[in-house]
Amino acid sequence: MRPILMKGHERPLTFLKYNRDGDLLFSCAKDHTPTVWFADNGERLGTYRGHNGAVWTCDVSRDSMRLITGSADQTVKLWNVETGAQLFTFNFDSPARSVDFSVGDKLAVITTDPFMELTSAIHVKRIARDPSQQTAESALVIKGPQGRINRAIWGPLNRTIISAGEDAIVRIWDSETGKLLKESDKETGHKKTVTSLSKAVDGSHFVTGSLDKSAKLWDSRTLTLIKTYLTERPVNAVTMSPLLDHVVLGGGQDASHVTTTDHRAGKFEAKFYDKILQEEIGGVKGHFGPINALAFNPDGKSFSSGGEDGYVRLHHFDPDYFNVKI
C-alpha cells in the first residue's frame, strides 16, 4: 500500500471529507483555502478562495453541489463545488468550529467557539435550495456546555444534535426545541477533551476520540457506551470503515512537544482497531507530525489522513487488507 502524498496545503490539516460518491476529497487546513482533490489519484482539482482564517471543517451536500466550510475568520461559507464560487456567507462573532449538513441538506448545524465574552454555541441554519433565497437567520441557538464544542452532528432523522468538546461530555440535544436530552456518564465517559466525532454510514452509532488516549463508540439514539478503544497517545481524529468492522484512530503527541522527541516517540501512526473486539489490528505510518484528520472513502477501499505536517496521505488498501482475520 503505497500512499499518494498530496501536498497542497501550507499549514497543518484540520479536516477531510469525501463526497457521497467517493470520487472527491475535500481538505481543510490552517491555511485559508479548502481544497478539492480527485479521491482516486490525488490530483488537485481546485481550491475555494475567500476565507481569511484557518478553516476548521467542511461538509458537502449529498448531490455534491454545495460545500459548506467553517473558519476561524468567524464565517461559515457556502460554495458551489463545481465552480468554486461563494454562494453565501454566515457571519458570526466568534470562530466557527464545526459544520454538518442534515439528512436532506435543508439544515446545517454550526458550532462557534467561546471568544472574548461570548460562550460557545450551537447554531442551526436553514439552507435554501436556491442560494439567492438564503438568509442568515438561525433556526435555533443552543448554549450551555463549557468550553469549546469541537464537533456537532445530526442524529437520526435530524431529530437530535450530538455534540462533544472540551468538557469531555457527549450530549444529545433536541433539534427542535434545543432541550438537552442526554449526557454521557462522567464515570464511563471521556476524561479529557473530545477532539473528534464521526458517525457510521447508517448513523446508528458514532465514535469519539479524546485526548484521554481513548476512543469510544456510542449508540446514536440512547447514548449508550458500546465500546472503548485504548491507545497510547492522544486521539485527534477518528473514523470508521464503511465496509469492514474497523475503527481508525489518528493522533500523536501534542504538536508543541514534537520537536523535543524522537519521531518514534510521537506515535504518528493511524491505528486500526477491530470495532467489535476492541483489539488493535495494525497501523499505517508515514506522517511526521500528529494526525489531525481522517476520512474513509464511502466505498471502504481507501482512506486518507491529514497531519500537522501539512500533507494529506491517500491510501488505497492492498487486497490483503480485506482478508485480515483475527
Place this chain on the structure above:
Amino acid sequence: MAEVISMEDIRATASTLGIDVSNIDFDSIRLPPGEDFGITSDDDLHEEDPLEYDSGFGNIIVVDNLPVVPREKFEKLEGVVRKIYSQIGVIKEDGLWMPVDSDTQKTLGYCFIEYNTPQEAELAREKTNGYKLDRAHIFAVNMFDDFDRFMKVPDEWAPPETKPYTPGENLQHWLTDEKARDQFVIRAGSDTEVLWNDARHLKPEPVYKRAYWTESFVQWSPLGTYLATVHRQGAAVWGGATAFNRLMRYAHPQVKLIDFSPGEKYLVTYSSHEPSNPRDTHRVVLNVFDVRTGKVMRDFKGSMDEFSVGGAGGVSGVSWPVFRWGGGKEDKYFARIGKNVISVYETETFSLIDKKSLKVENVMDLSWSPADPILALFVPELGGGNQPARVSLVQIPSKEELRQKNLFSVSDCKMYWQSNGDYLAVKVDRYTKTKKSTYTGFELFRIKERDIPIEVLELENKNDKIIAFAWEPKGHRFAVIHGDSPRPDVSFYTMRSGSNTGRVSKLTTLKGKQANALFWSPAGRYIILAGLKGFNGQLEFYNVDELETMATAEHFMATDIEWDPTGRYVATSVTSVHEMENGFNIWSFNGKLLYRILKDHFFQFLWRPRPPSFLSPEKEEEIAKNLKKYSKKYEAEDQDVSMLLSEQDREKRKMLKDEWERWVNDWKRWHEEEKAERQRLRDGEASDEEEEYEAKEVEVEELLDVSEEVLSFDLDQE
C-alpha cells in the same frame, strides 16, 4: 475524636435499625475524601513528635543547679542565663522566670525558660544539660513535661502483662505459589500495586492495590518478606499471607531514605532537618530499628558534614547508604566512613568494635565483601604522590589487614565484589605520564585463595574508557563495556581458564555494541547488554555460555531494567523521567516480549526478592543435568494453559460478536421503520444505502492534437 464504640453497641444500634450486621462488608465502606466523621484512621502513625501535644508545656525547660543569689545579683544571673539560652533559640517574651524565695529574697537555684517551639527546647536541653557554669554549678536541664511524667511512675513495681502467644501469618506465603510465579510492585500515579507476573497468561494478576500507600517510594526488604513504605511520620513495613497488612511502624519524623540490612533484621532510616540558623549545616538523624520488634537499636545525630565525608559524598547531602552492612546475611556488622576513620559497629551491642574506630588517614571509600566480614578500603594518593594510593582488605572483628596493594599515579578507584565474595575487582584510573588524561586497568583479587593473589588486567587498548563493569552473579566471569561512546565494545573475561585456573583470560569481545549498561541474570549465564537513555533502549540478550546473541530488541526510551529473582523474566520500564511511553515490558530471559503494560506517571517497578534457595549446589547441578525429566510436568501445564487460553479467547470473541450482531439487528429494524421518514426528508429521493452502489469504469480518450510531419529519410549509404 469520636469516642470508641464497642461492637456490642453497634450491633444493638443496627438491630434497632433493622440492619443485619453480619451481611455488611466493612471493608467496602469508604468515607468521602477529606471527611473522617471524627474517626481517626489507624493508618496514621500517632507516635509522631511526642513534644507537640501532652500538656502544651512542651516548649518549656527547667534549668536546675543555678547559683543561689541574693537580690542584688539577681539581674546579673538572669543576664548570664539569658545569654546562654538565647544562643540556642528564641526565648519567648517573659519566657524566663527565676522564682525568688519570698522569705530570704534569694533565688531558689532554678529557673524556667519558655521557647517558641518544642524543637528549640529539646535542643536546649540536649546542649546545656551538664553545662559547667563553674565548678560548683553544673546545670541539670529537663523538659518541664518530664517532671510530670516521672512523678506519675507508680512506686511499686508491677510485673508487665505477658500477652498470650498468637502465631503470626506466614510472611513467606508468596513463595508457596503453585504456579511458582514471582511478584512485583509498581507505583504509578497515586496507586501502588502488587501483582503476580503470570507469564503463562501473558498478563499480570493483581494481588493488592492501594492508593496513597506511600508518600515517596516503596522498597522490598532484601529477602522479600516485607514491603516498606515511607511516610512523613516514619516508615512502615507490610506483608502477610493473603493481603498486605501493616506489620510494624518505625517512627521517624520526616524520614527521607531507608535501607534494610541484607538479612533484613535491621532497618536504617535517615532524615535531614533544616537548621533554625540558615548558616548552620543541616542536622542529620539516623535511626537503626529492629525490623521485627520496631525498637530503636541505636540512633545517630549530627551535622550533615559529619555524615558526608568519604568518596561518593556529594556537595549536598550524604552518600546513601551511610551505613554499609557486612558480615553476610547474619547482619553482624555495619560500618560508616568518617573523616580519617572508619567506624565499625557490631549488632550484638550496637557499639563500636573494641570501643574504638579504625583510624585510616584520608580513607575515601569502603565496601564489604557480600559474604564474609571483610572490608575493602581505598585510600588515595597523599602528599602529591609521595605516598602511594592503596587498596587494603581488613578482616573484622580482628581488624587485621589481610592484603594490601599500593598503586601509583591513581586518579580514582572503584571496587566491585563478586556476589559470593570470591573475587574483588578494583577498577583503577591512572594518570598518563603527562597527567593530562587517564587510562584504566583492573586489579583482580582472589579472596578465597591462599594469600589472596592479585592479578593485573589491562585492556588490549589501554586508552579505552570503561563504561560499565559487572560480575556474573555466583559465577567466575565478568563483562566490561569499553571504548568510545557511540559504539563501544563489550568484552567477557573469566577468572578460570581451562587448564590454568589461576589466570584471568578473555572469552570474547563483541565489537561496536549500542550499550551502556550490563544486566546479568541473577542465575548467571545470560546477560542483557542495554543501551539506556542515549541509546533509546536497545536491548541485546546474550548467552555467555555459548557466546551467542539470543535476541535483540528495543524498548524505546527504557530507563530501567530488572531481572526477576529467578532469572526467568526481565522487566524493562520507562519511568516518569520521560513524559511519553510510561510503563513496563516483561520479557522472557531469551528476549521474547511477553506483555506490555502502559501506565501514565510510572514511578517504580520492583520484583519481590526471594530468599536464597535451599537446594545444595550439587542438587542444583543434578537438576540442570536432568532438566528433561523435571521439565516434563511443567511443559504439560504450559500446554494446558495455552489451550485454555485460546478456548477462552474464542468464547469471548464469539460473545462480543453475538452481542454486536444483536445490537446491529435491532438497529436495522429501527432503520427500516424510519425509511419513509428519511425519504420524505430527502424530498422523495430514494434513500441512502437502500440504493445499490455501482461502480462504472468510464474510459475517456481525449485527442489533444494531431500534426503531420514529413521526415526526410536518407537511404544513401555511400
